Amino acid sequence: MSGSSLARYFDVAFVNLKKKEVQVKVVYYGPGRGGKTTNLEYIYNTFRSRIKTEMVTIKTHGDRTLFFDFLPFDLGTIQGYHIKIQLYTVPGQVKYNATRRLVLRGVDGIVFVADSMVMRRESNGHSLKNLQENLGTYKKDIFKIPLVLQYNKIDLGEQGIPLLSFEQLQKDLNAQLKVPSFQASALMGSNVTETMRKIISMTVASLRAELK
Numbered sequence: 001m002s003g004s005s006l007a008r009y010f011d012v013a014f015v016n017l018k019k020k021e022v023q024v025k026v027v028y029y030g031p032g033r034g035g036k037t038t039n040l041e042y043i044y045n046t047f048r049s050r051i052k053t054e055m056v057t058i059k060t061h062g063d064r065t066l067f068f069d070f071l072p073f074d075l076g077t078i079q080g081y082h083i084k085i086q087l088y089t090v091p092g093q094v095k096y097n098a099t100r101r102l103v104l105r106g107v108d109g110i111v112f113v114a115d116s117m118v119m120r121r122e123s124n125g126h127s128l129k130n131l132q133e134n135l136g137t138y139k140k141d142i143f144k145i146p147l148v149l150q151y152n153k154i155d156l157g158e159q160g161i162p163l164l165s166f167e168q169l170q171k172d173l174n175a176q177l178k179v180p181s182f183q184a185s186a187l188m189g190s191n192v193t194e195t196m197r198k199i200i201s202m203t204v205a206s207l208r209a210e211l212k
């Protein structure tokens with residue numbers, strides 16, 4: 001790897017030359033109670049045999065993420081470097097913006113977990129705007145960073161809870177971004193793995209392009 005490509009690489013992912021490993025940071029972002037922690041819990045439980053480390057989670061009494069949830073695992077190699085995926089969540093509550101911004105530091109890829117409930121429509125929009133602003137403080141562009149949208153809690157439709165349609169969510173959140181999106185139920189586990197696979201493949205592809 002040449003010096004200049006290495007310097008650029010440092011900007012997007014943490015490289016440990018000695019251990020020959022690259023740490024890829026993926027952050028699950030979105031409004032409070034949208035299902036970010038539930039996504040990571042599902043991934044952790046599903047891939048438990050392959051994830052050698054524990055999931056780190058720091059919660060307040062209200063069962064809400066105080067700082068972040070953290071789930072690391074290995075994913076093969078890239079040009080002889082071991083890829084370590086690190087999944088993080090942020091606390092969604094409005095008052096924790098300083099923490100949210102800190103967790104975004106050095107982010108390589110993002111899953112935005114939106115809440116499909118009609119009553120959460122506004123908080124989805126606010127949170128996406130907040131993401132764009134916070135990325136801006138790191139000179140990162142929401143239109144350039146690998147990003148996947150997840151419209152979560154679709155299982156609630158069966159209980160008669162009013163949900164935003166896929167078309168409406170696309171219009172609200174994805175009209176300009178035009179990124180891959182999934183309807184999901186983090187609670188039931190539907191499309192959770194697909195969402196994760198998509199963001200990892202996009203992020204690793206983007207890092208590969210940086211390496212060239």
Ligand SMILES: Nc1nc2c(ncn2[C@@H]2O[C@H](COP(=O)(O)OP(=O)(O)O)[C@@H](O)[C@H]2O)c(=O)[nH]1
Nearest residue numbers: 032033034035036037038092152153185186187
């Ligand atoms: N019905 C349903 N509830 C969900 C789903 N995902 C999360 N929840 C619930 O929503 C609440 C908040 O989820 P959590 O993962 O803590 O949200 P976070 O604040 O984004 O981390 C919890 O009670 C979850 O059980 C889902 O797909 N369907």
Ligand SMILES: [Mg+2]
Nearest residue numbers: 036037064065
């Ligand atoms: Mg949480």
